[in-house]
Amino acid sequence: MEVNKQFSAKAKHDFKLIQSAVEGGDEKAYAELMQIYKKPVYHVVLKMVRNPDDAEDLTIEAFAKAFRNLHKFNPEYAFSTWLFRIATNNCIDFIRKNKIKTMSIDSAIKIDNGDEITIDFKDNNLTPQESAIKNQKIEIMQFIVGKLPEKYQRLVTLRYFDELSYEEIATELNAPLGTVKAQLHRARELLYDMVKNKKHLI
DNA sequence: CGGGTAGATTACCATGATTC
């Protein structure tokens, strides 16, 4: 592990610790790294989640992840940079998870590929006209899909209206399969979101 | 039943945009 000369003494010290941690399995080195960075990481995390309990958890998680992957650490960058990125990414994922959890309680949308598209609205302004709305579900569906970012429109159209397989879509769009899967997943996420917050529809 | 597979979800990370 060659240390870049332009790093500060502090950063160099970090590298030493990392080295003895990862190569020598030195418990103390781990402890010291944690000691040094625990507070800063905690504060970063806390700012993102605005909840001390979650911040505690996420801080520990971040360290766990970082240490688990210490051998993959690229010494081209300062350790702090790397650590913070792990911490923030972890937070982002956490926040995402929570967002999903809190929605889809008062609204549900279901898409399956048997040519059936159903949308259920279940919130306070339930009216006798609700059934009428349901009759227009496909139109609504197309309307909502029309509001998606173009990228996703394409995906959703191919998948749910043209009924192509993931692989076919991947070929069609010349994109990796994993990308197609993830993007479609996100498109669905967006749809849920839109149905929930109807303001987005206008 | 079990293993094969399409599809769905999740983890991980990089980069971009925005704000301070």
Add this chain to the structure above:
DNA sequence: GAATCATGGTAATCTACCCG
């Protein structure tokens, strides 16, 4: 110019279903 947060790509993993 760093801090903060969003968005996106990729791959691994999980799940449900089918067919033998």
